[in-house]
Amino acid sequence: MKPKSFRIPSPDLQIDFSIALVQIRRECLQEALCKTIKDMDIAGLDKELADFVPKKDMAILASRGLRGELLFPVPCLLTRNPKLLAYYRLLYGFSQKAFYGAEFGLAIFKPMEDRGLISKSNGESIPSLCHALSECASSLLKGVGEERLTKEFMDDLSLLTLGPQLRGGANVRKGTAGIVRIFESITGIVRESVVSSNRQCIEIKNAAGRRVLIEFSSDPDIMIREVMAEKRYRNIIAMEIKGGTDFSNIHNRIGEAEKSHQKARQAGFVECWTIVNVDKIDIDMAHRESPSTNRFYRISQTASGAGEEFKDFRSRIIALTGIPG
Structure with missing residues (x-):
């Protein structure tokens, strides 16, 4: 009996995703976050983290050897690199459609993610945005549990959200x-x-x-x-x-x-x-x-x-x- 042959299609879509992922890491994932922090005043960053992040959450992150901005955004960080808003959106598990939809009233911040643009209207609201995102981050921290919290795990969470976004973009194209x-x-x-x-x-x-x-x-x-x-x-x-x-x-x-x-x-x-x-x-x-x-x-x-x-x-x-x- 002749062995059955199989035909597997070329992984063209995954190849496209891999190319896109390299660029996305540079713009709005942990690689972009680390690059942005490298050129910042760390004392000023730490002061804002103390102002915007609950002390108990900062203590949990510190116990895991992690800095606060890996999970919590602060105004000086988003002002320095507005595209990092995408980092936190992906980390928290929100699609662009959900995050910038009418329900949350966050559409004014979309130019930050898309074009790195801060306007007068959204710039004045960045502190309020960070307070709201910090509450979301606290819920995520509590939900996933501190024992699983690592840089790699947080990167995985971002990629879980990014995957459907890339596929959706491919379908649109x-x-x-x-x-x-x-x-x-x-x-x-x-x-x-x-x-x-x-x-x-x-x-x-x-x-x-x-x-x-x-x-x-x-x-x-x-x-x-x-x-x-x-x-x-x-x-x-x-x-x-x-x-x-x-x-x-x-x-x-x-x-x-x-x-x-x-x-x-x-x-x-x-x-x-x-x-x-x-x-x-x-x-x-x-x-x-x-x-x-x-x-x-x-x-x-x-x-x-x-x-x-x-x-x-x-x-x-x-x-x-x-x-x-």
Whole structure:
């Protein structure tokens, strides 16, 4: 009996993560924290730690041979390196969405993490932020237990939060890349009728002399509308592009597309299309899970510029926009 062979995909995503991790360590993990402290006035740092951190917590850290700023932020530290806010957010286990969402009112501090930017509004509130974060840090210290507290353990906690963030970012990039490929495919189809174009919108003139807009959007991802009058449109096609390649998650992606298409239907779109980045898709199953979708296409086929699926996509774009074939 011939031995069964197996095919394991290339670990491209993990390779990308490893490259990103090197940069992130330099910017907002323990490596960045240590580098920042190296150039600071330690006496001033210690004074703020004494002001902002409960004495019993400082004693616990000292008993483990750890400095207070490994767990507790203070104003002089965040002022010196605003991006270290990400270090504490990751250490405490908060995603960016949760931390900077409306619930906590911390959105004004996001420029510190993203761009290292301190403004008048967020700068004045840094002491209050540190007090709030110190309470969170105390809860974390109590919850994990002092016996497990080491620099390595705290680094592990940060990485546990960082992993989903990196994967989420990778998924967003895949989704964006998929949208761009479809947008470029449409551009090629309507090229002879283009009046003007930029990175967000293509304006074409159809055979009836009417203006038709093909636009990047967020919900739906791409929409095609005919201009009827000033700020009045005939909504023609709403497209949801799902760029993820993980077949096991295809049901969730189609479900997301269905939610978007339901809103598109309410907005009066004539056609709703879902374009996926998974080649082996059960179309009957997909229609059951997204009954609002008129047509399902695959990115690989639609962006190829050839084949029956592309021909169908092309002919429908031409017919529905009313441009010469």
